[in-house]
Amino acid sequence: xxxxxxxxxxxxxxxxxxxxxxxxxxxxxxxxxxxxxxxxxxxxxxxxxxxxxxxxxxxxxxxxxxxxxxxxxxxxxxxxxxxxxxxxxxxxxxxxxxxxxxxxxxxxxxxxxxxxxxxxxxxxxxxxxxxxxxxxxxxxxxxxxxxxxxxxxx
Numbered sequence: 001x002x003x004x005x006x007x008x009x010x011x012x013x014x015x016x017x018x019x020x021x022x023x024x025x026x027x028x029x030x031x032x033x034x035x036x037x038x039x040x041x042x043x044x045x046x047x048x049x050x051x052x053x054x055x056x057x058x059x060x061x062x063x064x065x066x067x068x069x070x071x072x073x074x075x076x077x078x079x080x081x082x083x084x085x086x087x088x089x090x091x092x093x094x095x096x097x098x099x100x101x102x103x104x105x106x107x108x109x110x111x112x113x114x115x116x117x118x119x120x121x122x123x124x125x126x127x128x129x130x131x132x133x134x135x136x137x138x139x140x141x142x143x144x145x146x147x148x149x150x151x152x153x154x
Contacts, residue, residue, distance in 0.1 A: 005153070009075075100136040
C-alpha cells in the first residue's frame with residue numbers, strides 16, 4: 001500500500017496529529033459555546049474568506065480539507081527533516097515537542113496575524129495555553145512519536 005516508511009509516516013502522523021488537533025479545537029471552542037462546524041468554517045475562512053461561515057456543511061467540509069492539507073504539509077516537512085538529520089529521531093518526543101512549538105510560533109505570531117491582524121496575536125493566558133496544548137502536545141508530540149516509531153522500524 002505504501003511505497004516507503006516515510007510515506008506511511010506522513011499518512012499516519014497526518015491522520016493522528018490532525019485529528020488530535022481538531023478534537024482539541026472542538027473541545028476548546030465548545031467550552032466557549034462554538035460548534036465543531038463553526039471551527040471548521042473558521043479554518044476554511046483563512047484561505048477562502050468569511051463567506052465560509054454562510055456555507056453550512058460545505059464551509060465545514062472545506063475547513064476539514066484545508067486542515068488536513070495543512071497538516072500534511074507540516075508532517076511532510078517534519079519527516080523530511082528527520083530523514084535528512086536522523087539524529088533527531090533519537091529523542092522523537094523532544095523533537096516533536098520542539099517542532100510543535102515552532103508550528104505554534106509560526107501560526108500564532110506570523111500566519112494568523114498576517115491574515116487576521118485585528119485578532120492576532122492573542123496573548124491572554126487562556127488563548128496561549130489553548131494554542132500551546134494543541135500545537136505542542138496534540139500536533140508536535142504525537143507527530144514525533146508516530147513518525148519516530150514508523151521510521152525506526154523501517
